[in-house]
Amino acid sequence: MAQGHDSVQPMTEWKIHPRNIDYLFLTHAHIDHIGRLPELIANGFSGEIICSHATKALLVPLLKDALSFSDYSNEQKRQLLTAVQDLSWGFEYGQSFSLKKEIRFTLGRAGHILGSSFLYLQFPMEKNKVWSVVFSGDLGNYNTPLLPDPDAPPACDLLVLESTYGDRLHEDRTHRLDHLGKTLVKALADNGKVFIPAFALGRTQELLYELDRLFSDEKWSKKFPELQQQGRGKAPVPVFVDSPLALQITEIYNELSAFWDEEAKASLADNDHPFDFRDLYSVKRFKDHQQILDFPGSAIVIAGSGMCTGGRIVNHLLTGLDKKENDVLFVGYQAKGTPGRDILKYADSHGYVRLKQQKITIRAKVHKLTGYSAHADQQGLLAWVAAMPAKPGAIRLVHGEKRAQDVLTGKLSAQGYSVIQ
């Protein structure tokens, strides 16, 4: 499902009818990778849905949220979600399982969000030969909070590789906590609020992990003592997570601690929950959301949607975007045509953005923090491919704009890889 667009047209032509599909593999639970699953089921798919344990746990809550914006009747929604629950199966990483016709599959860690996987498929051929394919799914970065690093992929005949940032290098991630701390101290100095539009899955939990360190880790709270004194009555600044979906997913992340990285597990074992701290507040009920809209004094508010296309962040921006003491902090990609993109574009000239049919002047300061991408950059993609024990027979690039694919094709070809366009 494409993001940043208002409506998604239903499929009119199926190359293979959903009824005839035996297996559906989900690499991870981001909505652009699972969003059309209900449509597939509504059109007759009744095969097996294969994914990791964590993806399985995230699947239904995310689809339930997505379906709430759809035209299906309540009864249809209920039936579709039950079908997703019944047809989907969670599997372990690194183990090979067999399917019909002796086809085998293995999931590897992709380091993108919790539960994200790449897929290794082996097809038996004549004369005991095997033809194999690795499908990268969305690949993440090394040293992502909470997540184990991506696994090295096995050798294969065909590699289907994502290429979102095939033409770009990310800024150094090691300084991003420092940037976040400095930006927050500056933003809160004039007693305003900081609004952080964030995606419910992945980005919110990553941010909470970093805020936890800024607020409760000894080293960081010494470095930024202001954060402990900028709230009302010189108390620590309250952090509100104002998104029922993000809160629900954070709870699921909690239950899936077996899939966290070693650092987060160690911190939990040490009785220091890695993304829960004293001044963190959950805003579940709509009534409470309305109350914090005019909360007096400094606060940090994390709310969806990530590109300000809907959700509670819109109400915060309607009340706070035209006040110069406030700040907006973007930590994610803002697609063309979204209010988030307009806010970034028109912030310097104090232009306006249209939210719920209202023109709101942008007087708040607007910042964009880089280093938060959940996707590997060009260097990361090349390093992951190079980690294969042998060069793949061929590489096919997907999930990237043409320019990104062209640049990455050039890099891979120069290193002796065969890229099919």
Ligand SMILES: [Zn+2]
């Ligand atoms: Zn993704």
